[in-house]
Amino acid sequence: MKAGSWKRTFSLAWLAALLAGCAGDTAPVNLVGFSPSFKQGYTDGCESAGALRQRRDEARYKAEADYMQGWNDGYSVCSRSR
Numbered sequence: 001m002k003a004g005s006w007k008r009t010f011s012l013a014w015l016a017a018l019l020a021g022c023a024g025d026t027a028p029v030n031l032v033g034f035s036p037s038f039k040q041g042y043t044d045g046c047e048s049a050g051a052l053r054q055r056r057d058e059a060r061y062k063a064e065a066d067y068m069q070g071w072n073d074g075y076s077v078c079s080r081s082r
Helices: 003-025 036-048 058-063 065-080
Strands: none
Touching: 036 058, 036 065, 058 065
């Protein structure tokens, strides 16, 4: 195996391992059929679980029931998976 080929193979293997480690950050959830507001809330809530800073659109959280429910569900599910 040539030196350049070995380096490329190693780099690709390292990148694959890195990406595989990131795959477990969020719980796999099927959000098909939910409103865009719920989906955004779920994403924001999940990203807030275990984060140093909470990610939440306070105006939407107070005004949109779907966003609020999505945020609460995302935070709850992702908090348990970390």
